[in-house]
Amino acid sequence: xxxxxPYFAVIFVSRRTEVDGGYSTMADxxxxxxxxxxxxxxxxxxRDASGLGITVSYWQDEASIAAWRAHGEHRVAQxxxxxxxxxxxxxxxxxxxxxxxxxxE
Amino acid sequence: xxxxxPYFAVIFVSRRTEVDGGYSTMADxxxxxxxxxxxxxxxxxxRDASGLGITVSYWQDEASIAAWRAHGEHRVAQxxxxxxxxxxxxxxxxxxxxxxxxxxE
Numbered sequence: 001x002x003x004x005x006p007y008f009a010v011i012f013v014s015r016r017t018e019v020d021g022g023y024s025t026m027a028d029x030x031x032x033x034x035x036x037x038x039x040x041x042x043x044x045x046x047r048d049a050s051g052l053g054i055t056v057s058y059w060q061d062e063a064s065i066a067a068w069r070a071h072g073e074h075r076v077a078q079x080x081x082x083x084x085x086x087x088x089x090x091x092x093x094x095x096x097x098x099x100x101x102x103x104x105e
Numbered sequence: 106x107x108x109x110x111p112y113f114a115v116i117f118v119s120r121r122t123e124v125d126g127g128y129s130t131m132a133d134x135x136x137x138x139x140x141x142x143x144x145x146x147x148x149x150x151x152r153d154a155s156g157l158g159i160t161v162s163y164w165q166d167e168a169s170i171a172a173w174r175a176h177g178e179h180r181v182a183q184x185x186x187x188x189x190x191x192x193x194x195x196x197x198x199x200x201x202x203x204x205x206x207x208x209x210e
Contacts, residue, residue, distance in 0.1 A: 002195050009199050011114060011161055013149045044118045044195075046151045046159045054151045054159040056116055056197075082208040090107050090149075090206045092161075094114050094199035101195045103187040 002099035003041050008059045009096050014081075014089040016051040023085050026077050033073060039064025051087075058096070065093065107204035108146050113164045114201050119186075119194040121156040128190050131182050138178060144169025156192075163201070170198065 016023070034040060039060035047053030059065050068074060081089075121128070139145060144165035152158030164170050173179060186194075 002197055009114075009116060009197055011116065013161070044159055046153050046157050048151050048153050052151050054149055054161060056118070056159060056161075058197075086208060088206070089208070090204065092107055092114055092163075092201045092204045094201040096197045096199040099195065099197040101193070103191060103194070 002096075002101060003058060005096050005098055007041055007096050008062060008065060009094050010057045010059065010065060011092040011094065012053075012055045012057075012089060013092075014053050014055075015087045016047070016053065017085060017087045018051075019084045021080075021084055026080065030074060030077050033071070034068055037064065037068045037071070039067070062093075107201075107206060108163060110201050110203055112146055112201050113167060113170060114199050115162045115164065115170060116197040116199065117158075117160045117162075117194060118197075119158050119160075120192045121152070121158065122190060122192045123156075124189045126185075126189055131185065135179060135182050138176070139173055142169060142173045142176070144172070 031043060031045070034057060035043070041058040041060060043055065043057045045053070045055040059068075069078075136148060136150070139162060140148070146163040146165060148160065148162045150158070150160040164173075174183075
């Protein structure tokens with residue numbers, strides 16, 4: 001079951017370059033580090049074989065998102081992502097107003 | 106570049122069963138049909154080899170989402186999805202407050 005609204009979602013849609021350079025290690029580290037941040041509620045992440053990925057992280061409030069975005073080690077990862085790992089990305093920061101799960105049994 | 110906020114995102118996180126039964130044909134049809142609905146802004150969709158998928162559709166307003174959810178052919182697809190195609194799904198309906206793209210050049 002999703003969390004109780006309102007909460008926030010950061011939708012990160014990205015297309016990878018073919019540059020590796022430690023990407024997986026860094027991606028795992030960011031999940032580990034982000035998961036320990038105050039206000040972190042959860043994460044869903046998928047990348048297909050073509051290199052297209054969607055990661056949605058869920059947060060209690062905007063302040064939690066801002067703190068994670070400004071985290072030193074995350075800043076380093078963002079910079080490397082911008083310079084070598086991502087051909088393109090879109091970020092959508094959104095307030096979740098309702099949520100539900102299925103299948104209903 | 107993402108759309109100009111505010112707009113809405115429907116985040117659909119799903120795990121497929123191993124039942125096929127016309128899933129791909131229906132999924133393609135739903136993208137075709139949904140894309141033609143009033144207020145549709147775009148869609149990002151990824152599924153990995155394990156069967157985990159995230160689809161985010163973007164909409165102008167809540168009324169557009171409600172109309173799509175109630176669409177007859179979509180209702181049939183939702184029902185089949187609930188009964189055979191999805192082992193689990195979470196839906197988060199959210200209002201996008203800001204968005205940006207990269208890498209900045």
